[in-house]
Amino acid sequence: MKHLFITLVIIFTSLNYVYAQSDTNIDINTASAKSLASLPGIGEKKAQNIIEYRQNNGCFTSKEQLKNIKGIGDVIYAKVKNMIAVSDTTEC
Numbered sequence: 001m002k003h004l005f006i007t008l009v010i011i012f013t014s015l016n017y018v019y020a021q022s023d024t025n026i027d028i029n030t031a032s033a034k035s036l037a038s039l040p041g042i043g044e045k046k047a048q049n050i051i052e053y054r055q056n057n058g059c060f061t062s063k064e065q066l067k068n069i070k071g072i073g074d075v076i077y078a079k080v081k082n083m084i085a086v087s088d089t090t091e092c
Contacts, residue, residue, distance in 0.1 A: 025085045028066060029059045029092050039083060041076035054092040062086060 026035050028050060036047035049069050060066065063086055067077050 026083060027085045027087045028063070029054065029087050029089050040079045042072075042080065046071050046076075059089055059092040060086050 026039060028036070033044065033047040033051055036042055036050050037044050042050075046069060049071070050066070053069055054060070057068075063081055063084055064077070066072055066080070066084070067074070
């Protein structure tokens with residue numbers, strides 16, 4: 001019984017980890033303002049700035065370009081860099 005419990009705990013923990021990883025990758029080229037605002041340190045105003053940047057400059061080609069947005073520097077970038085993705089898309 002103890003082995004079954006330990007096995008179930010390991011499986012549950014593994015599933016939570018996989019779900020958390022897939023749940024946090026927000027594509028900054030296609031994400032909505034609501035999704036972007038859910039990132040730590042972003043909020044509604046910076047989310048709107050990200051969308052405006054995409055509209056004016058085209059798709060992001062790297063995560064680091066997020067630092068081109070007013071108010072997003074090294075500190076905020078460090079918080080979100082493992083939570084974002086950049087798709088290979090031409091439609092932003």
